[in-house]
Amino acid sequence: MRVIVGSTPPGHAHHRGGDLLCVVRALLKKIRRRVLVGDRVLVGGVDWADRRGMIEDVFERRAEVADPPVANVDRIVLLFSLDQPQPEPATLTRFLVEAESTGIPFLLVFNKVELVDDKTISYWRDRLKSWGYDPLFLSVDQKSGLSALEEMLEGQTTVIVGPSGVGKSSLINALRCNQNISEEDPIHKLVEQNSKWFGEQRVGTVSKKSGKGKHTTRHVSLLPIVGGGFLADTPGFNQPSLMKVTKKGLAETFPEIRKMLAENEPSKCLFNDCVHLGERGCVVKGDWERYPYYLQLLDEIKIRESFQLRTFGTKREGDVRYKTGVMGVKQAEPRLELKKHRRVSRKKINQSILDDIDDDLDEDNWFEVKQHSRKR
Ligand SMILES: Nc1nc2c(ncn2[C@@H]2O[C@H](COP(=O)(O)OP(=O)(O)OP(=O)(O)O)[C@@H](O)[C@H]2O)c(=O)[nH]1
Numbered sequence: 223m224r225v226i227v228g229s230t231p232p233g234h235a236h237h238r239g240g241d242l243l244c245v246v247r248a249l250l251k252k253i254r255r256r257v258l259v260g261d262r263v264l265v266g267g268v269d270w271a272d273r274r275g276m277i278e279d280v281f282e283r284r285a286e287v288a289d290p291p292v293a294n295v296d297r298i299v300l301l302f303s304l305d306q307p308q309p310e311p312a313t314l315t316r317f318l319v320e321a322e323s324t325g326i327p328f329l330l331v332f333n334k335v336e337l338v339d340d341k342t343i344s345y346w347r348d349r350l351k352s353w354g355y356d357p358l359f360l361s362v363d364q365k366s367g368l369s370a371l372e373e374m375l376e377g378q379t380t381v382i383v384g385p386s387g388v389g390k391s392s393l394i395n396a397l398r399c400n401q402n403i404s405e406e407d408p409i410h411k412l413v414e415q416n417s418k419w420f421g422e423q424r425v426g427t428v429s430k431k432s433g434k435g436k437h438t439t440r441h442v443s444l445l446p447i448v449g450g451g452f453l454a455d456t457p458g459f460n461q462p463s464l465m466k467v468t469k470k471g472l473a474e475t476f477p478e479i480r481k482m483l484a485e486n487e488p489s490k491c492l493f494n495d496c497v498h499l500g501e502r503g504c505v506v507k508g509d510w511e512r513y514p515y516y517l518q519l520l521d522e523i524k525i526r527e528s529f530q531l532r533t534f535g536t537k538r539e540g541d542v543r544y545k546t547g548v549m550g551v552k553q554a555e556p557r558l559e560l561k562k563h564r565r566v567s568r569k570k571i572n573q574s575i576l577d578d579i580d581d582d583l584d585e586d587n588w589f590e591v592k593q594h595s596r597k598r
C-alpha cells in the first residue's frame with residue numbers, strides 16, 4: 223500500500239517525507255484488522271533510501287464507508303448521469319439508502335447534462351425534490367457546473383460512488399487537471415514529487431447496446447485534488463450491499479418517511495417501533511412514489527437479518543471495540559467473532575428472536591401483535 227508521510231524524523235533532513243511503499247504487518251492480517259484506503263497508520267521499519275516500510279497499526283477511524291471500503295471520509299459524492307446510462311429509480315434509491323446509512327454528508331450529482339434537453343433536467347430535478355433531495359447538475363465534457371462542486375470539495379476527503387460509466391473517473395480527472403496545486407499545502411508539495419499521483423484515471427466507454435459502463439476502474443484510490451483535499455475514485459457497481467442498514471434503520475434513510483413522522487409529531491405511529499407496513503395506526507401512508515422500493519428493501523433486509531441470526535447468532539455487523547495502543551492513540555479492533563463452526567443451538571436462536579421481539583414492543587402492544595400473528 224502507498225502511504226503518504228507528512229514529515230520525517232530529525233536526522234533525515236534530506237528526505238522530505240513523500241510516500242512509502244508499505245507491506246502490512248502479518249499480525250494485522252491475522253487479527254483481521256483491515257487497512258483501508260484513507261486510514262491513518264503507524265509505519266515502522268522505514269528504509270528512507272528505498273522508500274519502503276511496514277504498516278504496523280491502524281489508528282481509530284473517524285468514519286468509514288463500507289461499500290466501497292474507505293476510511294475517514296468527510297463527504298460522499300453520489301454520481302449518476304442523465305443519459306448513457308440513464309438513471310434508474312430503483313438503483314438510485316439503493317445508492318441513496320446506502321449513502322444515508324453511513325451518516326456521512328453526501329451530495330447527489332447528475333452528469334452528462336448536455337446529452338438531454340432542459341425538460342429532462344427539470345423532470346429529474348422535480349422528481350428528486352419530491353424524494354427530498356436537491357441534486358447538482360453538471361457536464362464534465364462541457365466543463366459546466368464544475369466550480370460549484372469544486373468549492374464544496376475543497377480541503378475534504380471525498381469518496382465518489384455511482385454506477386459504471388456515469389463519469390466518476392472523468393470527473394476526477396477534470397478536478398485534478400489544468401490547475402496548480404496549492405503551494406502552501408505540505409501534503410500536496412510532497413505529492414508533487416511523485417508522478418504516480420499525477421497519472422490520469424483511466425476512462426472507459428459506455429456500451430452502445432446496453433447504455434451501461436464497462437467497469438473500467440478496478441481499484442479504490444485516493445487522489446489529491448485542487449485546493450487541497452482528496453477524492454477517492456471507486457469502481458462503479460450497481461448494487462450497494464446495504465449491509466449496515468437494519469430493519470429498524472431503513473425508515474431513517476428515506477427523507478419522505480422522516481418528513482411524515484416529523485409532521486405527525488407527537489402522535490407518530492401506534493407501534494413504537496413500527497416498520498411502516500401500513501398497519502393500523504401507521505402514519506407513513508402508502509401514497510408516495512418510493513414506498514414500493516421501501517417495502518422491497520425492507521423485505522430484503524429482513525431476510526438478511528434472519529440469515530445472520532441463524533448463521534452467527536447475532537444480527538449486529540462489524541462490532542468493534544477500542545483500546546489504547548502504541549503512541550497513546552485509541553485504536554479500533556474487531557470483537558472476536560463467534561466461531562463459525564460452532565452451531566448455534568435452536569434454543570439460543572429462539573431466545574434471540576424473542577429478545578428481538580421484546581425490544582420491538584411495549585407491553586401495551588403485546589395483544590396487538592398476538593392478534594396479528596394469528597391472522598397470518
Ligand atoms: N457525453 C458525456 N460523456 C461523458 C461525460 N463525462 C464522462 N463521459 C463519458 O462517459 C464514459 C465513462 O466515463 P468514466 O469516467 O470511465 O466512468 P466511470 O464512472 O469512472 O466508470 P467505471 O470506472 O466503469 O465505474 C466515457 O466515455 C466518458 O468520456 C459528460 O459530461 N458527457
Ligand SMILES: [Mg+2]
Pocket residue numbers: 390391392424425438439455456457458
Ligand atoms: Mg472509473
Ligand SMILES: [Zn+2]
Pocket residue numbers: 491492496497498499500503504505506
Ligand atoms: Zn408506521
